[in-house]
Amino acid sequence: xQVRDCLISAPGKAILHGEHAVVHGKVALAxxxxxxxxxxxxxSSDGKVSIKLPNIDTFVCxxxxxxxxxxxxxxxxxxxxxxxxxxxxxxxxxxxxxxxxNLDSSTTATLAFLYIYLSLFGSGEMPSLTVCVWSExxxxxxxxxxxxYSVCLAAAVLCASGAIPTPLKEWEHTTGWCQEDLELINSWxxxxxxxxxxxxxxxxxxxxxxxxxxxxxxxxxxxLSRVPLLRILLTNTKVPRSTKVLVARVKDKINKFPSILIPxxxxxxxxxxxxxxxxxxxxxxxxxxxxxxxxxxxxxxxQHHLNVMGVGHPSLxxxxxxxxxxxxxxxxxxxxxxxxxxxxxxxxxxx
Amino acid sequence: xQVRDCLISAPGKAILHGEHAVVHGKVALAxxxxxxxxxxxxxSSDGKVSIKLPNIDTFVCxxxxxxxxxxxxxxxxxxxxxxxxxxxxxxxxxxxxxxxxNLDSSTTATLAFLYIYLSLFGSGEMPSLTVCVWSExxxxxxxxxxxxYSVCLAAAVLCASGAIPTPLKEWEHTTGWCQEDLELINSWxxxxxxxxxxxxxxxxxxxxxxxxxxxxxxxxxxxLSRVPLLRILLTNTKVPRSTKVLVARVKDKINKFPSILIPxxxxxxxxxxxxxxxxxxxxxxxxxxxxxxxxxxxxxxxQHHLNVMGVGHPSLxxxxxxxxxxxxxxxxxxxxxxxxxxxxxxxxxxx
Numbered sequence: 001x002q003v004r005d006c007l008i009s010a011p012g013k014a015i016l017h018g019e020h021a022v023v024h025g026k027v028a029l030a031x032x033x034x035x036x037x038x039x040x041x042x043x044s045s046d047g048k049v050s051i052k053l054p055n056i057d058t059f060v061c062x063x064x065x066x067x068x069x070x071x072x073x074x075x076x077x078x079x080x081x082x083x084x085x086x087x088x089x090x091x092x093x094x095x096x097x098x099x100x101x102n103l104d105s106s107t108t109a110t111l112a113f114l115y116i117y118l119s120l121f122g123s124g125e126m127p128s129l130t131v132c133v134w135s136e137x138x139x140x141x142x143x144x145x146x147x148x149y150s151v152c153l154a155a156a157v158l159c160a161s162g163a164i165p166t167p168l169k170e171w172e173h174t175t176g177w178c179q180e181d182l183e184l185i186n187s188w189x190x191x192x193x194x195x196x197x198x199x200x201x202x203x204x205x206x207x208x209x210x211x212x213x214x215x216x217x218x219x220x221x222x223x224l225s226r227v228p229l230l231r232i233l234l235t236n237t238k239v240p241r242s243t244k245v246l247v248a249r250v251k252d253k254i255n256k257f258p259s260i261l262i263p264x265x266x267x268x269x270x271x272x273x274x275x276x277x278x279x280x281x282x283x284x285x286x287x288x289x290x291x292x293x294x295x296x297x298x299x300x301x302x303q304h305h306l307n308v309m310g311v312g313h314p315s316l317x318x319x320x321x322x323x324x325x326x327x328x329x330x331x332x333x334x335x336x337x338x339x340x341x342x343x344x345x346x347x348x349x350x351x
Numbered sequence: 352x353q354v355r356d357c358l359i360s361a362p363g364k365a366i367l368h369g370e371h372a373v374v375h376g377k378v379a380l381a382x383x384x385x386x387x388x389x390x391x392x393x394x395s396s397d398g399k400v401s402i403k404l405p406n407i408d409t410f411v412c413x414x415x416x417x418x419x420x421x422x423x424x425x426x427x428x429x430x431x432x433x434x435x436x437x438x439x440x441x442x443x444x445x446x447x448x449x450x451x452x453n454l455d456s457s458t459t460a461t462l463a464f465l466y467i468y469l470s471l472f473g474s475g476e477m478p479s480l481t482v483c484v485w486s487e488x489x490x491x492x493x494x495x496x497x498x499x500y501s502v503c504l505a506a507a508v509l510c511a512s513g514a515i516p517t518p519l520k521e522w523e524h525t526t527g528w529c530q531e532d533l534e535l536i537n538s539w540x541x542x543x544x545x546x547x548x549x550x551x552x553x554x555x556x557x558x559x560x561x562x563x564x565x566x567x568x569x570x571x572x573x574x575l576s577r578v579p580l581l582r583i584l585l586t587n588t589k590v591p592r593s594t595k596v597l598v599a600r601v602k603d604k605i606n607k608f609p610s611i612l613i614p615x616x617x618x619x620x621x622x623x624x625x626x627x628x629x630x631x632x633x634x635x636x637x638x639x640x641x642x643x644x645x646x647x648x649x650x651x652x653x654q655h656h657l658n659v660m661g662v663g664h665p666s667l668x669x670x671x672x673x674x675x676x677x678x679x680x681x682x683x684x685x686x687x688x689x690x691x692x693x694x695x696x697x698x699x700x701x702x
Contacts, residue, residue, distance in 0.1 A: 259621035260652060263614035270610035301611060304655040317672075 003043045003127045003160040006167060009036045010151035012137040013144035013207035014232065014333045014342055017275050017302055020250045020309055021268035022201070022216050029272050030203055031230065032211040033143065037135035039152035041160055044128045051113050052132040056139065058106040064126050067114075070095055071122045084194050088115060105139055105196075109149060112192040116153050119191070120161045127160060141236050142243070142334030147204030150192035155185045185209050215276060224276065226283040231345040233323075235330070237315035239338025246335045250309045264305050271298050271305075292346050296329040299344055303331035311336030319343070354394045354478045354511035357518060360387045361502035363488040364495035364558035365583065365684045365693055368623040368653055371601045371660055373552070373567050377620035380627060381554055382581065383562040384494065388486035390503035392511055395479045402464050403483040407490065409457040415477050421446055421465075422473045435545050439466060456490055456547075460500060463543040467504050470542070471512045478511060492587050493594070493685030498555030501543035506536045536560050566627060575627065577634040581646075582696040584674075586681070588666035590689025597686045601660045615656050622649050622656075643697050647680040650695055654682035662687030670694070 011032035018028025050061040070091055092114050098107055137145035159166040164181040189205040206221045207214055213227040254261040275298050282291050303320060306312060316332045319341040323330045330343040362383035369379025401412040421442055443465050449458055488496035510517040515532040540556040557572045558565055564578040605612040626649050633642050657663060667683045670692040674681045681694040
């Protein structure tokens, strides 16, 4: 079986407002970044399946005959919205010889690839191919690098399997996929994310799939049709942290001081809604300084609220102070406790 | 007429929690400080009335005959809770030759003294006396120095007029005045505060009168019977600011972003209530580290909220950072935008 070559890319994401609050049922806004992950899929005739991930020094190659023995029992292509097949995951872990729970990024990326490949080809003829993925996104910085990888993987293998059309032009960022195709890509990317993250929110793979700006509320993902292009400076504090620990810290604080923290979550919710309203206005009327004044005020208020939730970090305080001294407004993005910060730049700001 | 000598003192105040939010109907907690204002009243036989305020370089002396011509029309001692007598204020302003609205502290202090003296003695025999007031409180720092002055003035003149008993011992801080006496002192002190401040909240003179800790809610002042002694480090940023401007700034922000700011006020309200609860617990059970942990967390959260309201200042940020580097927790107290900050010290903390 010979598949068509394709080149796919997917963007990283940043949370504009609502990180942590979203866990407690509040609105969050996520934006796609102009930092992307790229995947090149090439058909080969050597009877091998190869994956090359130069960013994380991962180069693996299997014989098709090996992979055929891993054939999943389930027949045909699965429907969107499915759960992970635990039997296949178990078999793949055995195949790769992994036993512990805390896997490195190389192993999880390999596992995710094999899961998608076998799920989509396992019941039929398996093609010989080489997949190479490289990224502009740092890993572990909360910028959705694993989701961008998962989206590329899902889209490429779905193309190769014929489930969705192959993008006509290489390097064409906005493909002609219809909503149904995108939902299929997103659902498979979510499977891959589950292998990487365990219990992902689905936010990152949705931004990677649809791009632009998305609104999250009570598990629902709503792409926003009209949003202005924002210039955002990303700063990676490179302070490592665990999202799980930070989410638990916020939960503990809410349990300790419910009457104090619940209003703060309500305020964050209102910040996201006000931000969405202002961004919408910016696409409908001439952009004014006042629009940016409000966006900046919202960033400042939310950063204070995130500090109240206990997910700040001295490195993020420094970012806020350094940028404030230049008249710029910053907040943490994502889990906090280090990670990345975003700084809003006005259109006229110097490079 | 010969009056008895007396020595009176009254403490300054700091707001522990709820500044600004109290303006919008939320709970605030105020504590008295161990910085006091002292007043010595001495009978004289030279037919003169003198006031000496060494802290603000004010030394004024009048002939009794001059003052007798200012006799207020109203007869006898006025009831508690009354309004300022605008006719008397007008006559006093003319007497002192003041025409403009923005008076210096020397003039307002003199005006307040004459108002209280004439209101309480004007209808009867006027005694010759000398009043000397000195203070440990800085003026204009939001620590209630004018209220402490007003309370001393009201108590001393009420003692001299025989309306309340004279404290038996000099330098005795806690007097034996009954609740009714204290309410009378407070109501006259409030009159004096009105002359100094125009539109005071009544918080400062209440703390000056009752001492200890007071709770404010919807215009009601509730002295808290059981509170532990807290060690609080006061830092005067010496950044001048206008309370009026800051109160207006918060109001504007609430009007601009009601859905974002109103929950923040609710959260401040909960902070005050939680703080009151913890302080009460500290008097009923052995004081634990956890009590202080909570008090510190409340201080941090409230400081973030005050920044959200827009009443922070770089000098206060510096205070918070400098003290945080030593494991201490600080917030602004009072109007903000400069002024004073408070830092909670644990019992074991080094001097």
